[in-house]
Amino acid sequence: MKRVAVVYNARSGALLARADASPEDQLTELFRARGVQADLKPFDMSTLTADVRELLTNEPDALVVAGGDGTVRAVAERVLAHEGVPLGILPLGTMNLLARDLGVPGDLEGAADALLDAPVDRIDIATVNGEPFLHSSMLAMLPHLGRIRERSRGGKVFGKVRLVEKALRLVRRYPRMPLTIVVDGQEHTIRTRAVVVACNPLAAGPAPIPGRERLDAGLVAVYVTLERTSWDLVEVVAKLFNGGWRQDERIRAYEGKTVEVRSSKLALMSVMSDGEIAQLTTPLRYEIRPRALAVLAPGAAA
Secondary structure, X not given: OOEEEEEEOOOOHHHHOOOOOOHHHHHHHHHHOOOOEEEEEEOOOOOHHHHHHHHHOOOOOEEEEEEOHHHHHHHHHHHOOOOOOOEEEEEOOOOOHHHHXXXXXXXXXXXXXXXXXXXXXXXXXXXXOOEEEOOEEEEEOHHHHHHHHHHHOOOOHHHHHHHHHHHHHHHHHOOOEEEEEEEOOEEEEXXXXXXXXXXXXXXXXXXXXXXXXXXXXXXXXXXXXXXXXXXXXXXXHHHHHHOXXXXXXXXXEEEEOEEEEEOOOOOEEEEEEOOEXXXXXXXXXXXXXXXXXXXXOOOOOO
C-alpha cells in the first residue's frame, strides 16, 4: 500500500491527547513512518460528500477513517458508490464496534500496522428507513440513555454525577413500550424498554455490546428485553457483562432478512444507529444489503 486517503475526526480524544502536534500532523507522520503517503481531510458533515469525492480522485489504495462509529458510518455511506476502494478504520471513538469486529487493534500504531497488511473483504450493511448502519440500531429507552452519555463527555465530576442520577431515574421510570415486530412477515407483539437491531447476529460472549462472529451472514437480528421491573433490567445487564445473556428468557431474539417495527402510539421514534441519534418515522423498516461494503479486515471476523 503506497497511498491512502484519510478522513479524521479532529475532536477524537486519542488525537487531542497529544498537545505537541496537530491531528493532521500526527496522522501524516503515522503513515509517513510506514512509507505511505496520506491525503487528509477533517471530518465535516456539511462538506463530507465533496471531501470524499475529492480524496478518491487521487485513486488511493484505501480510504481510512480515523474516528468513532458515527464517523465511520457517515464516511461508509459515501464510499458505497465507489466500488473498489476499501474502507479502513483507525479506531478513535468510545466503542469502536465495527473496528473491533474486524480485528483492528485498539491503539493507533497497532491499528495502522494492521491496516497496511490487511486483506480486503466485503461485509454486509443494514438500513433503517433507507439509512445505512454498520453495527446496531437501538430503540425505546436506549437512545435516551445515549443522549445522557453524550452530555457527560468532557464534563466536570459534579455534572457527571448529576447525569448518572438522571440516567438512573430514566431506568426506573421509563415505561414498557408496546411494539409489533415483524420479521420476514411474521408478527411478534411485545412490551419492552429496550430493543437492539443488529447487522448480523451478536455473539454469545461478554462485552458491554457483544461482538459478531460473522459480518456477512446476510441477516438482521433483533434482541428485545421482556423484563417487568428495574431489578429485572439490572439482572439482564449483569448477564450481558458476564456473557450469559443468550440463555436469559427475558431476552427474546429474532433473525431474518427484513424487520419492521410498528408502534400504534408513535408517529416518530428515537433511533440510535452506530451511536448517532435521529427521529425516524414509524414503522421502522430494516433491511440487509449483503456484502455491500469493501473493508480492510485484519482479523478473521469478517
